[in-house]
Amino acid sequence: MTGADQPLERGGTDPRAGARLLAPYRVLDLTDGNGWLCGRILGDLGADVVKIEPAGGDPGRRIGPFCGGGPRPAESLAWLAYNANKRGITLNLEAPAGQDLLRRLVHRADFLIESFAPGYLDGRGVGYRELRKISPRLVFTSITPFGQTGPYARYRGSDLIAMAMSGLMALVGEPGRPPLRVSLPQAAMWAGMHAAAGTLIAHDYRERTRRGQHVDVSIRDSVLWALANAPAHWSLMREDLERGGTSIVGRSTTGARMRAIYRCRDGHINFIFYGGEAGRRSNEAMVQWMTEMNEAPEWLRQKDWGTFNVAASTQEEIDRLEGPFVAFLLKRTKAEFASESVRRNILGYPVADARDIRGDPQLAARGFWQEVDHPELDAAVMYPGPFARCSGASCAIVRRAPRIGEHNGEIYGGEMGYSRPELETLRQAGLL
Amino acid sequence: MTGEASGAARTPQALEGVKVVEFAVFAAGPMVGKHLGEHGATVVRVESRTRPDGFRVHYPPYKDNIPGLNRTGSFALFNDSKFGVTLNLKHPQGREVAGRLVAWADILIENFVPGVMARNGLDYEAAREINPSIIYLSSCNMGQTGPKAGQRGFGSQLTSQSGFTYLTGYADGEPMLLFGPYIDFVAVGFGLIAVTAALDHRRRTGRGQYIDLSQYEAGLQFIAPALLDHELNGVIPACLGNRSPHAAPHGAYPCRGEDRWCVIAVHTEEEWRAFCRAAGRPEWTEDARFASLDARKAHEDQLDALVEAWTRGRTPQDVMETLQAAGVPAGVVNRLSDLFADPQLAHRRVWRALPHPELEAFHYEAPPFILSETPAELRRSPLLGEHNARVYREILGLPDEEIERLIADGVIE
Numbered sequence: 001m002t003g004a005d006q007p008l009e010r011g012g013t014d015p016r017a018g019a020r021l022l023a024p025y026r027v028l029d030l031t032d033g034n035g036w037l038c039g040r041i042l043g044d045l046g047a048d049v050v051k052i053e054p055a056g057g058d059p060g061r062r063i064g065p066f067c068g069g070g071p072r073p074a075e076s077l078a079w080l081a082y083n084a085n086k087r088g089i090t091l092n093l094e095a096p097a098g099q100d101l102l103r104r105l106v107h108r109a110d111f112l113i114e115s116f117a118p119g120y121l122d123g124r125g126v127g128y129r130e131l132r133k134i135s136p137r138l139v140f141t142s143i144t145p146f147g148q149t150g151p152y153a154r155y156r157g158s159d160l161i162a163m164a165m166s167g168l169m170a171l172v173g174e175p176g177r178p179p180l181r182v183s184l185p186q187a188a189m190w191a192g193m194h195a196a197a198g199t200l201i202a203h204d205y206r207e208r209t210r211r212g213q214h215v216d217v218s219i220r221d222s223v224l225w226a227l228a229n230a231p232a233h234w235s236l237m238r239e240d241l242e243r244g245g246t247s248i249v250g251r252s253t254t255g256a257r258m259r260a261i262y263r264c265r266d267g268h269i270n271f272i273f274y275g276g277e278a279g280r281r282s283n284e285a286m287v288q289w290m291t292e293m294n295e296a297p298e299w300l301r302q303k304d305w306g307t308f309n310v311a312a313s314t315q316e317e318i319d320r321l322e323g324p325f326v327a328f329l330l331k332r333t334k335a336e337f338a339s340e341s342v343r344r345n346i347l348g349y350p351v352a353d354a355r356d357i358r359g360d361p362q363l364a365a366r367g368f369w370q371e372v373d374h375p376e377l378d379a380a381v382m383y384p385g386p387f388a389r390c391s392g393a394s395c396a397i398v399r400r401a402p403r404i405g406e407h408n409g410e411i412y413g414g415e416m417g418y419s420r421p422e423l424e425t426l427r428q429a430g431l432l
Numbered sequence: 433m434t435g436e437a438s439g440a441a442r443t444p445q446a447l448e449g450v451k452v453v454e455f456a457v458f459a460a461g462p463m464v465g466k467h468l469g470e471h472g473a474t475v476v477r478v479e480s481r482t483r484p485d486g487f488r489v490h491y492p493p494y495k496d497n498i499p500g501l502n503r504t505g506s507f508a509l510f511n512d513s514k515f516g517v518t519l520n521l522k523h524p525q526g527r528e529v530a531g532r533l534v535a536w537a538d539i540l541i542e543n544f545v546p547g548v549m550a551r552n553g554l555d556y557e558a559a560r561e562i563n564p565s566i567i568y569l570s571s572c573n574m575g576q577t578g579p580k581a582g583q584r585g586f587g588s589q590l591t592s593q594s595g596f597t598y599l600t601g602y603a604d605g606e607p608m609l610l611f612g613p614y615i616d617f618v619a620v621g622f623g624l625i626a627v628t629a630a631l632d633h634r635r636r637t638g639r640g641q642y643i644d645l646s647q648y649e650a651g652l653q654f655i656a657p658a659l660l661d662h663e664l665n666g667v668i669p670a671c672l673g674n675r676s677p678h679a680a681p682h683g684a685y686p687c688r689g690e691d692r693w694c695v696i697a698v699h700t701e702e703e704w705r706a707f708c709r710a711a712g713r714p715e716w717t718e719d720a721r722f723a724s725l726d727a728r729k730a731h732e733d734q735l736d737a738l739v740e741a742w743t744r745g746r747t748p749q750d751v752m753e754t755l756q757a758a759g760v761p762a763g764v765v766n767r768l769s770d771l772f773a774d775p776q777l778a779h780r781r782v783w784r785a786l787p788h789p790e791l792e793a794f795h796y797e798a799p800p801f802i803l804s805e806t807p808a809e810l811r812r813s814p815l816l817g818e819h820n821a822r823v824y825r826e827i828l829g830l831p832d833e834e835i836e837r838l839i840a841d842g843v844i845e
Binding site for chain 2: 021022024032037041045063064065067068076078080081082126141146147148149151152153155156157158159160163164165166167168169170171172173174176177178179180181182183184186189190191193194195196197198199200201202203204205208209211213214215216217218220221222224225226227228229230231232233234235237238239240241242243244245246247248249250251252253260261263268269270271272274275276277278279281282302307309310311319341342345347348349350351352353354355357358361362363365381382383384385386387388389390391392393
């Protein structure tokens with residue numbers, strides 16, 4: 001193959017990209033839905049992310065919901081969302097010649113991210129142990145349900161399993177009813193984000209020392225931080241917090257629960273009495289609003305929030321306090337609460353759905369939504385925008401998610417130097 | 433640093449030599465510093481004694497249920513692996529000392545409501561005057577600009593504005609809380625990503641960066657498919673309990689014991705057949721009601737009742753082990769106590785029990801990613817003002833007499 005000795009070029013930068021923080025680097029992305037977000041983030045930061053799929057395409061492309069409602073492979077909404085800013089090639093890792101192709105790609109790659117079961121790539125001679133011999137500076141990131149080693153390393157995972165085993169579900173839902181997950185899968189989001197963070201920490205070390213390493217991400221462990229301070233309750237109190245439904249638990253030493261989800265005219269509002277200086281101001285502002293609407297009872301108007309200690313409040317005190325707020329908020333709309341809470345600096349937000357979020361003037365004012373061209377849909381689609389704004393670099397979407405094998409010609413041909421007949425041979429051999 | 437095992441051979445740390453100053457409170461800012469610190473960065477957390485972090489004051493849990501500035505679990509959990517100093521930023525000399533920390537640092541982290549850092553003379557423009565290549569992370573609820581930028585808020589409510597709460601609940605029921613400030617920790621991850629990428633960029637170009645991180649916008653990354661569903665299909669995704677359009681059985685099922693639950697997620701026909709065999713009910717595979725995913729979805733209530741009848745007599749551990757041995761995704765709905773007895777979390781050394789002068793042994797939490805050559809090393813959280821001498825004398829090089837004067841003037845609180 002004449003292309004074998006040609007140096008790879010780092011292609012894939014788009015003139016619209018502007019300055020990008022990670023522009024010099026290439027990522028080989030062998031993940032499935034468990035790791036897509038990791039590559040997406042590195043792509044947002046400007047790395048040249050090459051998504052490597054099996055010949056028929058990533059199976060995640062065929063998991064709905066889809067664009068247009070029906071199953072139109074390549075247009076799964078999760079696929080579109082989390083594979084933007086990547087180029088796409090196909091590669092058959094089951095075939096030895098496909099494994100060779102991967103080794104060639106690794107020569108000039110800075111990162112490899114993957115989410116196969118532990119041992120899968122090792123079994124094909126392209127695990128970390130082998131690839132580090134080719135490239136000692138490679139940062140190799142693995143995302144698996146429970147990690148690479150240990151008693152549960154071979155256990156099968158899924159979003160529901162990770163959400164349950166992280167401990168989060170035990171804290172979500174009504175007491176006496178089943179523990180709950182979030183209906184939209186979240187575990188892969190936590191894992192992909194943490195994988196990107198771990199990868200970049202390893203990258204920083206590599207750039208100083210020229211030494212790569214293996215970053216071992218556990219999806220279940222990634223969800224643990226969603227528990228916020230709950231583990232501290234066990235550490236200090238040997239206390240298994242119970243789920244509180246619509247109430248916050250663990251905020252008072254008396255064990256009192258505090259309502260946080262209130263019904264309103266067209267949905268729900270999340271508001272809670274806070275303590276401290278911020279809480280005092282918010283509680284006073286809320287009572288002021290109620291007073292202006294003639295809906296604050298006399299005792300509430302007289303309440304001294306400066307001495308209100310939420311951490312010592314009792315259930316009786318909280319229940320009594322809640323009454324007028326329940327009645328007041330029931331008469332308000334989400335939009336009314338959203339604007340008044342901003343104007344009055346009240347600590348609370350509506351329980352927003354996708355439509356509320358799309359219509360939020362804050363996101364519009366910040367230019368959050370980003371139009372992405374989809375010629376195959378004959379449409380421009382508004383995507384959620386960047387995760388952060390950097391003064392000297394863009395994190396915007398510069399390319400939509402790739403079609404299956406869309407960049408085979410560009411990468412295998414243009415960059416690796418395979419001729420058209422050679423590419424056809426590879427294709428016929430089932431390698432691409 | 434405190435809590436470090438003395439005399440032990442040290443493995444290298446990924447971020448050795450990186451210097452971080454935090455003007456931050458609660459979780460979203462300080463947790464970024466924690467992750468940098470546990471990978472070797474030198475992190476200085478600046479605190480006020482007159483207005484201490486809310487997590488030092490009005491948030492349980494407290495050791496022995498007794499409040500105290502150094503007795504709270506939340507502060508400890510989010511602030512390991514850093515130095516703690518006190519400084520009065522309302523005092524002109526306090527700002528001058530803060531400026532020296534800014535000059536020293538590679539990264540500055542703050543998560544106040546927009547405007548606070550400017551009032552303290554420490555906004556990006558001021559910081560850049562002192563240190564032109566500083567990487568400056570501002571993390572707040574709504575971002576630095578826009579009509580809602582000035583609204584104060586906490587993650588426990590912002591989680592609702594960002595769509596997560598609406599997507600959590602029993603079908604047709606009320607939205608359910610996700611326990612606490614779920615979204616704060618999403619913002620922590622993205623903040624960490626942004627500063628580490630900016631650090632690499634600075635190493636190559638010499639240029640710093642201002643990072644405006646809206647926790648709201650960071651959180652929306654996690655629900656992007658729902659936003660696209662609305663955009664492209666006009667659908668408003670809602671909560672489905674624990675059900676999934678792509679799997680059945682798929683849910684939390686009651687087990688033996690009080691409030692004990694397991695989860696089972698059967699996505700493929702292979703998993704379905706394995707589940708029936710492992711549950712000792714091979715006849716279910718012959719049942720026309722369950723012959724395909726579509727059929728199982730159409731008879732899901734009946735299916736769930738049968739699965740529940742099987743799980744009720746078993747412990748969640750038994751269900752998990754039986755089904756996992758058969759290749760079926762299943763797990764325990766772990767309670768907090770279970771997490772501390774979990775053999776896999778122990779294997780990965782997630783919980784690090786470190787001695788603390790007032791908390792005795794507190795369980796700090798290691799990150800979910802393990803770096804093979806430079807694993808995280810956690811050091812216990814600082815007492816309020818614990819490292820004043822170390823930081824002001826050794827890091828900033830202030831003479832003793834100046835430190836004494838700053839203490840006397842109420843600058844170092």
